[in-house]
Amino acid sequence: MSTEKIFIAVAGNIGTGKTTLTQMLSKRFKWEAHFEVVAENPYLADFYKDMSRWSFPLQVFFLNNRFRAHQKITQSTNSAIQDRSIYEDANIFARNLYEQGQMERRDYLNYLELYETMCGFLNPPDLVIYLRKSLPKLKERIALRGRDYEKNIPDEYLSNLNRYYDDWMESYDLGKKLVIDSDELDFLNNPNDFNKIARGIINALDQRDLFLESVATAASVPAAAAKL
Numbered sequence: 001m002s003t004e005k006i007f008i009a010v011a012g013n014i015g016t017g018k019t020t021l022t023q024m025l026s027k028r029f030k031w032e033a034h035f036e037v038v039a040e041n042p043y044l045a046d047f048y049k050d051m052s053r054w055s056f057p058l059q060v061f062f063l064n065n066r067f068r069a070h071q072k073i074t075q076s077t078n079s080a081i082q083d084r085s086i087y088e089d090a091n092i093f094a095r096n097l098y099e100q101g102q103m104e105r106r107d108y109l110n111y112l113e114l115y116e117t118m119c120g121f122l123n124p125p126d127l128v129i130y131l132r133k134s135l136p137k138l139k140e141r142i143a144l145r146g147r148d149y150e151k152n153i154p155d156e157y158l159s160n161l162n163r164y165y166d167d168w169m170e171s172y173d174l175g176k177k178l179v180i181d182s183d184e185l186d187f188l189n190n191p192n193d194f195n196k197i198a199r200g201i202i203n204a205l206d207q208r209d210l211f212l213e214s215v216a217t218a219a220s221v222p223a224a225a226a227k228l
Helices: 018-029 044-049 051-075 086-099 105-119 135-145 155-171 191-204 206-217
Strands: 007-012 032-034 080-083 127-132 176-181 225-227
Touching: 007 018, 007 086, 007 155, 018 032, 018 080, 018 127, 018 191, 032 051, 044 051, 051 080, 051 086, 051 105, 086 105, 086 155, 127 155, 127 191, 135 155, 176 191
Parallel strands: 007 080, 007 127, 032 080, 127 176, 176 225
Antiparallel strands: none
């Protein structure tokens, strides 16, 4: 669609549909897709059984993998879209584990220092898309995908993550952001819902004039902090 490089990150709680949306946007706009490591994660199943024991190694594993993915994206000449960003690791997941008593203070401070050091080597995405979804809808989606290690995630854990996501998005100032309230959207099965998201992305980007014919169908929304 353009020779200019674009970097998009898709953020959101467990079960919001980040991976599905990343796949669909990658196909629509010909962006390289980068997904978070789940099946290959050696800590995830153990973490859901004993969060306090495995919280620190799990977060370091995610941090390391997302740092490498972020570097790969920014060093490439191709446009890319990433399923969950490195910023969510510290601002949402590690924070939640620490404040809920599932991570020791010394581990948390060590983690934050490592995170800040890594971020000093990174250029932020052109746009962060935040998929917001209510707790009941999150639980529906988590049940539908049927991952054994997700069956017993406490409601309080998911609710806290939602709250931290809202806090993070409110103060996020590293680049453009697009907030999508997705409870009533079915972008997988409803083309109109998906097209609405695609138009919102086009309008949220400074590079929207590079989307050629797609721009002609885009509705006008504020560029700095759009919301669907």
